[in-house]
Amino acid sequence: MSARDEILAAVRGALREADRTEAPVPRGYRTVPAPADVVGLFIERVVDYRATLSRCAPGELADTVRAALGSARVVLVPEGFPAEVGGVPDAADLDACDAVVTTAAVGIARTGTLVLDHGPGQGRRALSLVPDLHVCVVREDQIVAGVPEAVALLDPGRPQTWISGPSATSDIELNRVEGVHGPRTLHVVLVGP
Template sequence: MSARDEILGRVRRALADADRSSPPVSRDYRVTPPDGADLVALFVERVTDYRATAVVVPDADVSAAVEAALAGRRPIVPDGLPWPVDGLADTGQAAAELDAVDAVVTGAALGIAETGTLVLDHGPGQGRRALSLVPDVHVCIVRADQLVYGVPQAVALLDPARPLTWVSGPSATSDIELDRVEGVHGPRTLHVVVADSFRA
């Protein structure tokens, strides 16, 4: 008998006597976000809690804010980034070549205000996953209208068929005495630029 058939058979036997009527899952936890919540302010506060930096600028000033965040580093820039940023193009560099690149600038699919999370779905302007992983500085631009309140709103918008990377602050570890330190294998520095035309 194949392992598959044997395991499925064991599952069947294990539940032979079980009462299999499971009550419907209550979705009470999907609460309506608080009325008039200032998502931008909350997002910035929560991102900053992770010891990332965050600035809010009008759309026209995004390129300047990115340049300031880069502080002279030359980034790799994925195709399709809607804001003009000077840097290397993604030509399919191998990981070792990316390791020689100082920074990366990407957009995001959305941002989660409550948790200070950026989600990349690696579509246009975000690049393949290695781009936003190997360079040591990640500058991520998110539009204010891409912010949602909490995790349920984010999951509902995301397409699982795409690879997703959820980023909440710079790489970190608590593995030594459960003392959190930033900076292990992922980008050790995360700068977030929130493009908010209405705040201009």
């Protein structure tokens, strides 16, 4: 028997064993008390990631989003977005769009992360990855302290995109380059009372 055959036999045996004994997955996550001000921490972390952040009341949403879009000419607006900001529907050619506006399913304070589950107002996954500017709207009541709280709110059967700041990589000589794998600019609009 060759070394290759021995390895494959061991793998097959382990797989047969795994099929017979499904071990429970431990769910004893380390919990940390929620910070006193989750919204303040979220803001701090979002800005740390080099994203821009604006705050507004619900009635100011459309004007705040339009201001965040600046001079963007072609703006993609997915179905179900909660404000009229002008723009083209989701079916548009993504490469021809300068910006996209979406909502978020949840915001995570400790990591400054936005999670999209691609429900109403969020569109398909590619929307948040191709245009150069992503304006993402999240309500204060959608912000949770940490990742375990966010995961508990999300449907594991839905696609998810987790966004922590504008697209960035340090793959080449450890120099940070933004916009290689997605939007060069992330603008978060935080809607509160």
